[in-house]
Amino acid sequence: METKTIIHDLRTKRGLSQDALAEKVFVTRQAVSRWENGDTVPNTETLKLLSGLFGVSINTLLGSPRQLICQCCGMPLEDEMVSREKDGSFNDDYCKWCYADGEYMYSDMDELIDVCVRNMANPEHPEKEVREYLKKTLPTLDYWKRYEQLGDGGKFDEFKQQLIGEINALGVEGMPKVERLNALVGSYVNLAYRLPNGSTVKFLDDSATYLGNQLECEFGGDRCFGVLANMDFILVCTYGENGSDPELVIYKKR
Numbered sequence: 001m002e003t004k005t006i007i008h009d010l011r012t013k014r015g016l017s018q019d020a021l022a023e024k025v026f027v028t029r030q031a032v033s034r035w036e037n038g039d040t041v042p043n044t045e046t047l048k049l050l051s052g053l054f055g056v057s058i059n060t061l062l063g064s065p066r067q068l069i070c071q072c073c074g075m076p077l078e079d080e081m082v083s084r085e086k087d088g089s090f091n092d093d094y095c096k097w098c099y100a101d102g103e104y105m106y107s108d109m110d111e112l113i114d115v116c117v118r119n120m121a122n123p124e125h126p127e128k129e130v131r132e133y134l135k136k137t138l139p140t141l142d143y144w145k146r147y148e149q150l151g152d153g154g155k156f157d158e159f160k161q162q163l164i165g166e167i168n169a170l171g172v173e174g175m176p177k178v179e180r181l182n183a184l185v186g187s188y189v190n191l192a193y194r195l196p197n198g199s200t201v202k203f204l205d206d207s208a209t210y211l212g213n214q215l216e217c218e219f220g221g222d223r224c225f226g227v228l229a230n231m232d233f234i235l236v237c238t239y240g241e242n243g244s245d246p247e248l249v250i251y252k253k254r
């Protein structure tokens with residue numbers, strides 16, 4: 001369907017006159033008439049307003065030129081699955097399960113794969129097949145795209161094992177052996193460390209993907225160890241509940 005028909009249908013379904021619609025999105029009646037005649041298409045700002053008003057994505061208003069796919073989990077997106085920002089506007093990069101209330105719900109690809117496998121596996125597509133598919137597909141999506149930069153071309157599992165070896169060889173007192181590393185999105189793990197002069201510093205890139213894990217301290221207490229690494233460095237820190245009050249233990253260039 002073309003934009004002109006889509007706007008006309010949405011408007012009449014809501015019982016709005018051209019005048020009434022024009023008023024709601026701050027344009028003239030003539031502008032609405034031109035859209036519905038196919039002479040012009042609403043500009044970006046107006047598309048946003050129409051999207052909010054009608055509860056459909058901009059992609060739908062434009063006649064669905066793109067097949068939208070959630071850039072986190074890979075699910076094809078229908079309008080009712082598209083996520084929204086806190087102000088209610090659509091964010092058609094993600095599904096509403098991966099991005100809710102303005103926040104990303106998954107920072108760990110392995111965890112997401114476990115969730116998807118539970119939902120997708122069936123007698124026709126057994127768990128193993130679904131898992132293989134997701135392992136191949138997810139790293140190509142925007143949300144995870146830097147994931148591949150972590151290992152050199154396909155030797156990802158090997159690289160993980162090597163990192164685990166290097167981390168365990170550090171022999172950090174009180175830290176148990178690392179057994180697995182998960183892919184973590186930078187913005188989740190980019191803690192602000194306090195410097196002696198009172199200011200804080202962050203070491204990571206919010207939009208990059210790192211390998212890491214959280215480990216309980218062997219001596220008990222309420223602080224955890226956090227391990228993070230990529231091709232360039234290994235970082236070990238400790239922190240309190242929810243990443244509060246972090247302290248750097250080791251930052252080592254590789």
Ligand SMILES: [Zn+2]
Pocket residue numbers: 070071072073074075094095096097098099
């Ligand atoms: Zn999703």
